[in-house]
Structure formats: structure tokens, C-alpha cells
Amino acid sequence: MRSGLPQMLSLYPPAGSAPLPSETATMWQLHGVDCSGLLYEVTGGFTPRNTSALIGYGKGVEIAGLSPERIIERVEPLDLIVWQGHVIIILDRERTIESRLDCGGKNGGVVVRPLQEALAGVMTGRMAVDDYGDAAKLGKKGFVIRRWYGR
Template sequence: MASLFSSLLVALLLCLVSAYAQAGQYAVARLATPVLNSPAIADLFGGHDGMSLKSDSCGQVRELEFIALAGTVFRLLAEVRQDETTVYRVETDDYPVPPGGSLYLDSRFVELHDELPPSPVRPLPGREAILAAMRSSVGSPYVWGGNVHQGVPELLRLYYRGSFSPAEERRLTLAGLDCSGLLYAATHGRTPRNTSSLVNFGEGLAVAGRGERELAQLLEPLDLIVWSGHVIIVLDRETVIESRLECGRPGQGGVVVTPLLRRLGEIMASRRPLDAWPVGIRQQDGFVVRRWYGTEQ
């Protein structure tokens, strides 16, 4: 009897989730909104004492996928109760769902709509404005999934208790950038949010077989040196910018500018230039160069 009751309960819950998903409800981010791959949001932010942030040995919240910008549109797939908090399982065109995973957000960050809202209009800044925004980010900490330089202050109000130093507040509110988040922030969300999409973004340059100096001569500001896992952005003929995770070093890394030729040498010590990112195979030792500004506007 208990087994039958459990089966009926599971079936009922599945029906409710299905009905919820088919109701056509949507949500729009009211402000910068953390989107995670786990529904246990209250366990990540604040914890049992309202003072802690769950992170790995490198200080990173691996459950964070990205921070949705205000105006981002979501499709609601399910509702999950977490104590006194309602968590939504969602999809959005701004970010692909991780393979085998799901996306979740705190319902308090969004407003609901019965009909599909229009996608936000996000004009692409000019080339110099994008470059200036990235240069102004130099020194920002590396934050896995981070793409908002100033972080999400709303997290302090919703999850934390007590007082914190300015440095602790920045850490608790996810103030910082990862590699693709640096570009995403500078372009106001007009570029793909992860490197698995950036490897095919814009137009590929013919770089296979070229050496460091020959390759450097081809590059223009905002070209991407990218592989599935990391992206480096060309600032000018002499320098590149990136956000690097340097686990175990003071500050754990962050946004840095390095000489172009030196960085190409470091990359090409273990990776070779490819004209296009391979489809259907796991590429371990390659990189591509993508020119997107002026081709993807």
C-alpha cells in the first residue's frame, strides 16, 4: 500500500510540474540575477548562520552558471520550495542549459508574466567603449560565473546577516568576472556567455600552421583567442586582456593585461592554432581566433 501511495504521489507531482511548464508562464529579471545549476540556493548563500558563502578550495561557487542581466527573459519550467524561498527551474535564450543539468533562480529576483515578454534591446557599444570597459576591469577578481563587475548587492539583503568588511561584501555578492564574463559585461550582454559558444562566434581567421609573430600580425582589437574553456581578448597590437583563475595564488587571479607575443608563446607551448573548432570531437590542444566585431552586430 505504501509503495502504491508513493507511486501515486510521484505521478501527481509530475503532473503538477508538467501543468506548470505548459502554463506558458514567463519571468523577467528585475535586476542582476544569479542563475545556478542547483536549486539549493539558500545553502550556497548565507548558509545556516547567514554569514557564509559555499565555495570550493579555490574560493569559487561552482554552482553559479552566470548572472542574468536586468531584463533577461526566462521560461518557467518548474517550481521548487526551499524552506521559505521559492526557486524556479528555468530556461533562457541568453544561456544554454548545461548538458544533463538545469538552471535555477530565486523567485524574488524576477517578475512573472503570463505571455512571452519581448527580449530586451541591448545596443552593442562602440569598439572603443568596449575596450575602455575591459581596461577599467583590470584588477577585478576572478569569479566563476561572474559577469557583473560590482556584483549583486541584493544577495546581502536576502541571504546574509551581520556586518562585513568591504572586501567580504564584494566576495559574498560575487563581484568579479570570469573569462567570458569580462567580454559579456563590456558588451552589455551582446556576446555569448560561455566559451563553448564563443569558439564559433563571428568569423574564423585562417591561423593553422602560423607561428606566433605571423599570427600576431593578423590580429585586431577585440579578436578572440579562444578554446572551449578559456578566452583571451586582443586589446591592441601589443597586448591582450583576460580573467584568469590562479588557484592558490594571492587573490586567486583576476583580470590582467599581458604582452601579446608573450601570451601567444605561452598558449602555443601546449596548443596549436586551428582554422575552425572541431565539431563532434573533444579538442584538447587547439585554439581558434574569431573576429566578431563588425560581423555580429
């Protein structure tokens, strides 16, 4: 939930009696959203809330064996780069948006970055597949691109 859980401070009080700095209190109350929560919030709950469901949600975009440049030629705005545990939303053929823990040295947040950079980063440890189960069969980590809206 974007607004967090104010009860976290009373249910799990931090050690010590000093008041928490506001940034720490915000984190302690779990303000913000994770990657799939970002998508869920902006779609008003239309999309699944977790990546395990997003892996098969909508229609797959055929990307197996393609380079980042070739993948970029196939994507459309709002397509999802997804694997078990993370989703990146494609804004257009140049940019992505995602909620990440390691966002620019901060403790997390939403970041917009170049699509080419995002794909290159993903592809350093994962392979592009058309069906998420294909990578597991090969003993590899994979990712898929899903088109979840009607086009």
C-alpha cells in the same frame, strides 16, 4: 554579474561568527566577472556570454600551424583568442586583456599583458587551429581566433 550577489552571505553563511574581511566578503558574494563576462559586459550584452558560443562566433582567422609571430601579423584589435573555457581579448598587436583566476598572485582579476606572452603561454598546451573541432579530431587541445565585429 559585475556587482555580485549580496544574498550569498545569507544563503550560504561562512563558518564562524567573526565578520569577514572585506576582500573575503567580496569573493564570497561573487563580485566581478569571468573571462566571457568581461567581454559580455563591455559589449553591453552584444556578444555571447559563454566560451562554448564564442568558439564559433563571428568569422575565424586562419592560424592553423602558424607560430606566435605569424599569428600576431594576422590579428586585429578586438579579435578573440578562445577555446572551451576561456577567452582572451586582443587589445592591439601588442597587448591582450582577460579576466583570470590566477591573476598576479591575487585571487583573480583583470590583467593586461603582452600579446606575444599570452600567445606563447596558450601555445605551450594548445595548438592553433582554424576550426575548434579540428583539434579534438586529432586528440589535442586547440584554440581559435575569432573576429566578431564587422570589418
